Amino acid sequence: MSVSELSLDRDPSSRFVPWIVAALSLMCAIALGTAFALASMTADWGRAASDQVTLRVATGDTDIPALVDQVARLEAVSRIEHLPREQVARMLQPWLGDVAQVDTALLPLPALIDVRLKPGASTSELRALIADRSEITLDSADAWLAPLQDLAGLARLVAWVLAAVAVGAIMLVTVFATRSALVNQRQTVDLLRLIGAADGYIAKRFQRHGLRLALFGGIAGTVPGLIVIFFATAAARLQGAALLNGLTPSVAGWLAIAALPLIVALVATFTARVTVLKLLRASW
Amino acid sequence: MSVSELSLDRDPSSRFVPWIVAALSLMCAIALGTAFALASMTADWGRAASDQVTLRVATGDTDIPALVDQVARLEAVSRIEHLPREQVARMLQPWLGDVAQVDTALLPLPALIDVRLKPGASTSELRALIADRSEITLDSADAWLAPLQDLAGLARLVAWVLAAVAVGAIMLVTVFATRSALVNQRQTVDLLRLIGAADGYIAKRFQRHGLRLALFGGIAGTVPGLIVIFFATAAARLQGAALLNGLTPSVAGWLAIAALPLIVALVATFTARVTVLKLLRASW
Amino acid sequence: MQQQGTDGTGEPLVAMRNVGLRYGTGPEVLRDLDLELAEGSFHFLTGRSGAGKSSLLSLLHLSRRPSRGLMRVFGHDMQDMPARDVPVLRRRIGVVFQDFRLLDHLSAQENVALPLKVANSMDADRIDEIVQELIDWVGLGKQAQARPPTLSGGEKQRVAIARAVISSPRLLLADEPTGNVDQEMGERLMRLFVKLNSLGTTIVIATHDLSLPAQYGYPLLHLEDGRLSHESGGAA
Amino acid sequence: MQQQGTDGTGEPLVAMRNVGLRYGTGPEVLRDLDLELAEGSFHFLTGRSGAGKSSLLSLLHLSRRPSRGLMRVFGHDMQDMPARDVPVLRRRIGVVFQDFRLLDHLSAQENVALPLKVANSMDADRIDEIVQELIDWVGLGKQAQARPPTLSGGEKQRVAIARAVISSPRLLLADEPTGNVDQEMGERLMRLFVKLNSLGTTIVIATHDLSLPAQYGYPLLHLEDGRLSHESGGAA
């Protein structure tokens, strides 16, 4: 004979609250995933941009191979590449047209040397090296990223707003679901008190109930959310431009999203306990 | 003496369902707004790209003013501008460095003529004009937009997914709220039937109740949503790059978002009616 | 006093032939019932606790279909009655439920007015008037605005009775209608039933209290082991 | 038979001094009550419908605080009783509510077991055993697994009585406990109360049915106009 004094499992809210929590958790997870993925993508851009510099040499009588050799020996440099003339021409194509076939005399293209620095290394050594050679300019690839950074930043903001709205809605649902369960069970609760049940005894049942609903809903929403984020970012990285290479949440980001059900469950348990005890304490 | 036979207004779900619907509508509105704004932004890019072509003239002995004159007279052309040499130099700066001070002989910059076509006009006239002049090339600005289009497309997809999840969740909430109200009111409904109320009489009351809740929730979520979209896109356009100029939903988009409460309300009314009648028809 | 069964002038108000009722897959609670209620008759329905009195009344007020057998109510065969026509029949039947079934969110007055409201055949002022009069009659003038949870047991019972008779039903079914009131009020309520009966309402009162039939002498319908036996009353 | 009031051996189980009760801002339903229930006494509480019988019982089982006056229960002053200590007192009081208040989602058996379950002072097997025995005694052996909505009025009432007495309370309060059962079962239930009383339980039975006190002869507490008068019983 198993006696569950409160028919909370048959409470109508039990049937749909978990699914609302699940839907909200799904949205929250996707929004958070988007925000985190965009964050690490732009961080990636920033890193790539600051780790990578370009030496532009106005063609004259500079000995390019010697320069490459010199730069490669610097401690801060991890890789160096002298871009072939065709590649430089291709990069300039949108602006100058097909310059590859144009006479070198007519359009003397600069030589471009891509230098990748060791992570976090400074450019000061490199700058010192070229300080007295006016035909060499050092470019870092910041300027052209600015509009993209703007756009990504905006998208990230929207994602954060959506995630915040979703979390707020989850808390709202939990509070109201508990109150609604308590109202629906008012007669049962009254009776239990009259036959001598202590407030804590009753609160514990609501608490467990809230925990179960929220945990279920949180997991049922977050797991598909994680899967969606994983595949969406993977697909974007595979078929999108190189720009999207960093589009995946960081490890901390993944963990933060995965922790969502626990947070939701804790909020629900706490809310249920406080709500019930407050309502019960009102009278004898 | 006013008799409201069903105490639906005192039904616990009445107290929180509108707020859940509001939160979901808010999310849905923001997501839709984002999707629509991105859509018109990229459409804008596309339009700019196809309406705008650039004539690149390898500098030689071409009479640029004469060419401009000639092109301006074409029917398809709405505006024409010969970009000053400084502007051309500035556009090339990331690639070639500060070429403005470089000797023209060393780096003979091409002349760039921006041509804006009338909306929808074809480039054939223009192409015919320059067909036999090999020093002039016609460029349209498509290639460099591709990665941005990719990124914007991805963001749009995420926005659509979120909007769809939100709409699904709203329907779910409506269905379950109606069922929950019906379960909570089971005894009242039974009594009403026993004293001779027809099924339609009872269904109408649930229907109205659902309509009110959903309409309220829909409006309470969509209005702030519209405001958020308006200010967020305006802010982005004001302080962002020129790229973001088109970042605002189209008129149809605004209307679609504003119609959200109506759609939600219709869904709710219909759901309530069907749910109630189905449950009632089960017996005498 | 009239006898149950068909009277000379027409067919009985309610007729049951060989009716049985079971709940779910349980045994038959009512078996082989044959019953005719003549228009204008008055019966007591007796039987021990659990004998099936309330169950029989639920058949009579069309809240349950019999598991087997034939039933005619107001001249209609209930077997081939479409569900949408049942509400109209129900409006001609008044019921006092054993557990009252008042709506807790409405005042006593609103509860009593409910059948008139649902039938939608009278304007609001007229309803107010009739309701007020009846409420006073059952001694609840002071509690007219009170909601059922704040009423005493006997007060609730009187609200339930007022609701059952407000629409002058052709058939009145009352389940232990005097179980929660003191003797004086019980007699007052019985006088109300007798008066309604004299105006043409057919009445069935279920009770476990054998002193009532003994006192009023209307014929008895007695349930035992799920079967019905007819006995004519004592006094009167 | 014992008289109400302090007996020689100790203080009364319940004592009220000058107690009044009003609902909200309404008039006082109970006024100037002075009452002492000696340990082991047996009283009938009578009064017309709406006289305040159920209200007085609600004070006695601590579900309501009096609006004024002093109350001592089991030797504790209720005025300065912290809310968290009330549940323990309530477990020593058994109540049969006029409207039963059974939990619809539990079986009859589980409803009866509830007080033992809440008190948590007995293992499950022992609970099952006691519950089964009592359920059989009130004649619900066959309905042990049924839920209240499927029980008849009298069956519900017997479940309510079984739940009230299952934990051998020191004080038993019953509101119209025989209002829905036939005479034979009514007598059986009264025998149960008498037996419990002889084992030491103090009992108060509210009823509008004056034949009960007449038959059993325990002293009467009579409510009229919100005031209490004491009368000693008839027979026994």
Ligand SMILES: Nc1ncnc2c1ncn2[C@@H]1O[C@H](COP(=O)(O)OP(=O)(O)OP(=O)(O)O)[C@@H](O)[C@H]1O
């Ligand atoms: N909904 C139901 N489902 C299953 N069994 C039921 C249902 N309602 C009643 N019963 C059973 O049918 C039998 C007859 O019940 P009914 O309520 O008709 O008795 P009654 O004569 O009205 O008794 P009482 O005088 O105690 O009210 C009882 O044994 C009861 O348990």
Ligand SMILES: Nc1ncnc2c1ncn2[C@@H]1O[C@H](COP(=O)(O)OP(=O)(O)OP(=O)(O)O)[C@@H](O)[C@H]1O
């Ligand atoms: N919760 C409440 N709020 C307001 N008034 C109430 C409440 N409960 C009871 N009353 C009123 O107090 C009075 C006494 O009610 P009570 O239930 O104590 O009467 P009773 O003697 O038990 O009557 P009965 O024999 O009809 O059950 C009644 O007039 C009733 O309307």
Ligand SMILES: [Mg+2]
């Ligand atoms: Mg019954």
Ligand SMILES: [Mg+2]
């Ligand atoms: Mg009472």
